[in-house]
Amino acid sequence: MNKVLALLILAGVAIPGYGNENAPPNVIVFLADDLGYGDLACYGNKIIQTPHLDKLASEGVRMTDCHSGGTVCSPSRAALLTGRNPYRSGFFYIHSRNTYLKDEEITLAEVLKDEGYETAFWGKWHLSTLERTGYVHPGPSEQGFDYWMGTTLNAFDKLGGPHGPMAFLKNGEPVGEVDGWYCDVIVDDARDWLATKRNKEKPFFMYVCSHEPHTPIDPPAEYSAKYGNPRVEQLEKQNEYGRVARPKRDISAHKKDYYGTVNQLDDAFGRLMKTLEEEGLKQNTLVLFTSDNGPETPVTFEESQGQWEDPIRDKCFGTPGVLRGMKRYPYEGGHRVPGLARLPGVIPAGTESDVLFNGTDILPTVCGLVGAKVPANRNVDGVDAFNAFLDEKVRRNDSAIWFFPHHGDTWFRMPHISMRKDNYTLVAWLPKRAEGVSLDQWLATSDPDRVELYDVSVDPAQSNDIASKNPEIVSSMKQEMTSLWREMRDEGLQK
Structure with missing residues (x-):
């Protein structure tokens, strides 16, 4: 029990x-x-x-x-x-x-x-x-x-x-x-x-x-x-x-x-x-x-x-x-x-x-x-x-992920996606929407591009980007982020 x-x-x-x-x-x-x-x-x-x-x-x-x-x-x-x-x-x-x-x-x-x-x-x-x-x-x-x-x-x-x-x-x-x-x-x-x-x-x-x-x-x-x-x-x-x-x-x-x-x-x-x-x-x-x-x-x-x-x-x-x-x-x-x-x-x-x-x-x-x-x-x-x-560990199948729900370019110059895995947060931007590409098309075909990485256990203010020092963590998290993004986005676009 x-x-x-x-x-x-x-x-x-x-x-x-x-x-x-x-x-x-x-x-x-x-x-x-x-x-x-x-x-x-x-x-x-x-x-x-x-x-x-x-x-x-x-x-x-x-x-x-x-x-x-x-x-x-x-x-x-x-x-x-x-x-x-x-x-x-x-x-x-x-x-x-x-x-x-x-x-x-x-x-x-x-x-x-x-x-x-x-x-x-x-x-x-x-x-x-x-x-x-x-x-x-x-x-x-x-x-x-x-x-x-x-x-x-x-x-x-x-x-x-x-x-x-x-x-x-x-x-x-x-x-x-x-x-x-x-x-x-x-x-x-x-x-x-x-x-x-x-x-x-x-x-x-x-x-x-x-x-x-x-x-x-x-x-x-x-x-x-x-x-x-x-x-x-x-x-x-x-x-x-x-x-x-x-x-x-x-x-x-x-x-x-x-x-x-x-x-x-x-x-x-x-x-x-x-x-x-x-x-x-x-x-x-x-x-x-x-x-x-x-x-x-x-x-x-x-x-x-x-x-x-x-x-x-x-x-x-x-x-x-x-x-x-x-x-x-x-x-x-x-x-x-x-x-x-x-x-x-x-x-x-x-x-x-x-x-x-x-x-x-x-x-x-x-x-x-x-x-x-x-x-x-x-x-x-x-x-x-x-x-x-109870302040006890919670088991998750996938990392928690959040999106900024806008369809345009980097509004306010902020990222579009963030994902938490343990103490690490990866934030990412989708690529800039090309001229002539509709918002829906841009959303449906874009994947996470530029990223930043933070350890929020020691840097809750997310002021120290450690992506360049942790390429393996970035690679693994970006792969998971892209998979979750595609799956959730594609399901939603069918609504």
Whole structure:
């Protein structure tokens, strides 16, 4: 009997086939949007107050090598729900009329529903168009959720702010104007469902996706006011931004809004945890908190002269800590994110784990926890990585790999692909697209070209390229990277 299984049985968690009579574990996945690796106090942030997430870390595990399955929103969400690299599902970028989570994909919600779980989703879906327009995509209902309240993209795209009125849908039907801030609205509904609406005879799976701290950023005044002082001004100057260029113009007045937004998100999360405890569910619920990618970058002056003008991004003060890169970047800062997990009696309180855990691992890890089978007859890239919660080694068949989902040339001069094997990270560029070659043709025919190699165990900032000193490692890793890239890309291009 392995250690994880023994811990589950000792904790009274029901495992099929072992005669346990206690209820199967509930599962809550709480996904923040654009939250950086260095944005929480428990990850070293000296400015932002995050007491509720810090408490979660103290009661469970704080992972220092946790990654989203993609470097931007839709791909990472597809990876989380399917256990598959998002390129396999056709998510080369965010969802559109032709890019959405297809019905043939099997989600974690569908797996758990078949195991007798009640399933519910709140917040930012970003995997299909929820509104019933001229074209209809599979939504949360078709992807296994019994109850849901969510939005397609920004609930407030045309309304000018992250608070009411917002265009939510509930179980496919518009719910009218919803007033309030996004994280508060979804958490309040989730708390109500948890306390009064769910079937209390069933275990449950809750998937809660905040919009914070994605732009637009405009928290309640009382949150911003906490951070408008000289001490914050000095501390912000010590923050690192992944060696990504910041605007030359002065945007410092906006920092208090970003910090206040993360503080507000923490409070909303804390209220959900309070309801969980009040309902007597804390002891038998796995809670996993993470982010969909690294922190967003402001738009520099040079970029704003072209198509990337976006002044609302002037409020982006998220930090990847010491890591290189931010949102979109295949460097570590683009996909290494906060990862906190708690399951009392199973995950030792106050654990710190430096074992890699990827967004694709969530589905098979939960399957292992509840005794469900991982979907068959398809490529599932994640593995049961519960050992990462215990700071113990996780076995993988293939290296973890991430792509920057763009089809053009080296946008922002960043690489296109990164791959981790043990402590080594290989980052690679595809060759420059030749004149007259279409984007699709370029994508379908290009292989990794120029590369860099880093040992992130001693160089988390990826500042020392050691490729020239390690030709054998580069050759082996590049061969694996090329094989995985071709396989995943080609599967996705068939979608």
